Amino acid sequence: MDLNTITEVVRRPSGRPGADWREGDTWLAGGTWLFSTEQPSLRRLIDLTALHWDPLVPSDAGLEIGATCTIRDLYAFARPGVGIAGTLFTKSCEAFLSSFKVWNSATVGGNICLSLPAGPMITLTVALEATYELWAPDGSARTVDALDFVTGDNQNILTPGEILRRIDIPARALRKRAAHRRFTLTRLGRSTVFLIGTQTPGASDLVLTVTAGTTRPVRIAFDTMPDARTLQQSIDVIPEEVWFADPNGTPDHRRHLTKHFAEEIRRELMAGGPA
Structure with missing residues (x-):
């Protein structure tokens, strides 16, 4: 246009x-x-x-993603041998409601800053406990937790003229085991819910990230794997106004799906798979 x-x-x-x-x-x-x-x-x-910001910079500290990194470049990075990136990166890129032509131009930072509930780069970076570096017009910079960046549907904490410069994913998060679930009304449709659960290798913790069904990301963390009832109760305490409503699903529908898929994720990680 x-x-x-x-x-x-x-x-x-x-x-x-x-x-x-x-x-x-x-x-x-x-x-x-x-x-x-x-x-x-x-x-x-x-x-x-x-x-010409570097799109992807892996290091011992983790992975730095430049805000202008394209979805195409991120998808290409998600190859065998890069641990969790080989699954979550791929699935998050495939969650875009777009063609490969859009992948060639659309950026990781753009998807995050648009701050829509179904933004898959938001899901990915929150689940991997990333931080964002923001640049202000006066030359100052601040670092924020990815979880705190999006505040509502198409809303975030950016101030006028402030820019997302990069996303930093810590190495410890890239080493975690993970399971994910996503639901759409059609095979290539917009996400109605998108959940990712992660677990520290050799431990029994659980970090569940809930997105798409909520207007902002929700993170639910347990030091030890909860039982089914405790997990369901933790979802019940998500405030009513946080659940999202649009033609892809009502808040009740999204809450129901979240509970269903959260339990599947819990069982999958308890059973030891996938990596």
């Missing part, structure tokens, strides 16, 4: 963009959502792809 209110595109921003941020600006990365609908309040696009 043509954005007929745009009067300028900044093709070569400074290495640390934002100092000249003004009302009507927006960041441009993949642009797959930005160009899909009218944007009457926008006047200027600032192209972040020109900064």
Whole structure:
């Protein structure tokens, strides 16, 4: 779609963009959502792809994902031999309601900053206990827990001109065992619920991440594996207003699915699979 209110595109921003941020600006990365609908309040696009941030930087500390890393690059990284990334990264990329053409442009950071309940990059990074580095227009930076970033449907903690620079996933999270469940109304549809459970190798803990069925991510953690009743009760205490409603499911439907799949995840991890 043509954005007929745009009067300028900044093709070569400074290495640390934002100092000249003004009302009507927006960041441009993949642009797959930005160009899909009218944007009457926008006047200027600032192209972040020109900064050439490294998309994926593995190290002993974990994995750094540049905010402009494309879904295509992340999917290609999720190959055999990279541990948990070989499963959760793949499944999260495949959870996009999009074609391979969109994968070539859509970015990890863009999906997170759009902050929709069904955003699979939100699911992935919260489940892997990531942190986000945010850059402010005044040159300062802050690091936030991925869990705290999204606050509601299409809502997050970014302030005007603030930018998501990178996502850091700790090595300990990449070593965890994991199980996941996702439900859609159609085979290639938008997620109605998307759950990931993780467990520390050699331990009996459980961290359950609930997304898509809720307006913001919910993390439920247990030091030891709960019984079925305790797990169900922990889901019951999620506030009513947090459950999401749209044509893909009512709050009651999503709560029911969450309970059902949470129990499947619990049993799967108790049984020792999958890695």
